[in-house]
Amino acid sequence: MIHRPRRLRRTASLRSFIRENHLRRDMLVQPLFVCERAHDAGPISSMPGIERMTLAQCVAKAKELHAVGIGGVLLFGIPAHKDAVASSNEAESGIVQLTIRAIKDAVPELTVIADLCNCEYTDHGHCGLLTEHGEVDNDSTVALLARVALTYARSGVDIIAPSDMMDGRVGALRSALDESGHHDTVIMSYSAKYASAFYGPFREAAGSTPAFGDRRSYQMDPPNAREALHEIALDIEEGADIVMVKPAMPYLDIVRAARDAFDTPLAVYNVSGEYAMIKAAALNGWLDEDRAIDEMLIGFVRAGADIIITYFAEDFARRHA
Numbered sequence: 001m002i003h004r005p006r007r008l009r010r011t012a013s014l015r016s017f018i019r020e021n022h023l024r025r026d027m028l029v030q031p032l033f034v035c036e037r038a039h040d041a042g043p044i045s046s047m048p049g050i051e052r053m054t055l056a057q058c059v060a061k062a063k064e065l066h067a068v069g070i071g072g073v074l075l076f077g078i079p080a081h082k083d084a085v086a087s088s089n090e091a092e093s094g095i096v097q098l099t100i101r102a103i104k105d106a107v108p109e110l111t112v113i114a115d116l117c118n119c120e121y122t123d124h125g126h127c128g129l130l131t132e133h134g135e136v137d138n139d140s141t142v143a144l145l146a147r148v149a150l151t152y153a154r155s156g157v158d159i160i161a162p163s164d165m166m167d168g169r170v171g172a173l174r175s176a177l178d179e180s181g182h183h184d185t186v187i188m189s190y191s192a193k194y195a196s197a198f199y200g201p202f203r204e205a206a207g208s209t210p211a212f213g214d215r216r217s218y219q220m221d222p223p224n225a226r227e228a229l230h231e232i233a234l235d236i237e238e239g240a241d242i243v244m245v246k247p248a249m250p251y252l253d254i255v256r257a258a259r260d261a262f263d264t265p266l267a268v269y270n271v272s273g274e275y276a277m278i279k280a281a282a283l284n285g286w287l288d289e290d291r292a293i294d295e296m297l298i299g300f301v302r303a304g305a306d307i308i309i310t311y312f313a314e315d316f317a318r319r320h321a
């Protein structure tokens, strides 16, 4: 007997009957860049279609995203002031803190996630505080992150997402949040964040290119897979509610391994460079953009992701509303 798997691919209806994975709009998170100064707002040349926004524009966008069924937004702040110790990051009236309040007021049903890091707030562009030898100091950075996290929690954020890759930060954040009565603030940890070339366009968007050196002393080395599972296990043990793999496309093996090894909800971050690649090819007429986006996003679901952070979230949701 000849086996004929094609039999089930003959019509759109048959293909739909046997479709194994589905991407829901409420699994998607749209990153938003919010500027303290209006003149910093505007297009990002390496990310066509994505803009840095003012607070008011961010709130309007959040309403639109909720209306088309998107699950959440992930906020990145572009502060007016940068210094060596990221002081504007822990300001009660900082741009992210104000935006959290404004979005939760305007669209309380939309999940608001705040990225927690220092690289947008330091004049040297590194994710943490520096020692006198110019190295990123783990423990003082973690203490600063905990102070910033409390300002986000007091602003009413739903999820805090530490992206710095310092050791022990999830446990420190959980303790700080719990001790101040914020038991319900969720931690989504950038657990396996690789030192990736695909972050390039984001650094233009957020103005966070390191002034010297690179981030390889804290972000993960791309060839390593077992180490990713170790990082994820540590974050879960320290109290992470959701863990993340970043970037997405070059690391789908890690997503699958993490899904198989852990029951914790799993997010992937489809980063700026992945967005830029598809956009650049589409603008040249080299790819069918819509099909390429949909194929890429369902790949993340198939690999085991529960939550997908992508600059294509709005585009996907509008086309599938």
Ligand SMILES: [Zn+2]
Binding pocket: 117, 118, 119, 120, 126, 127, 163, 164
């Ligand atoms: Zn950072």
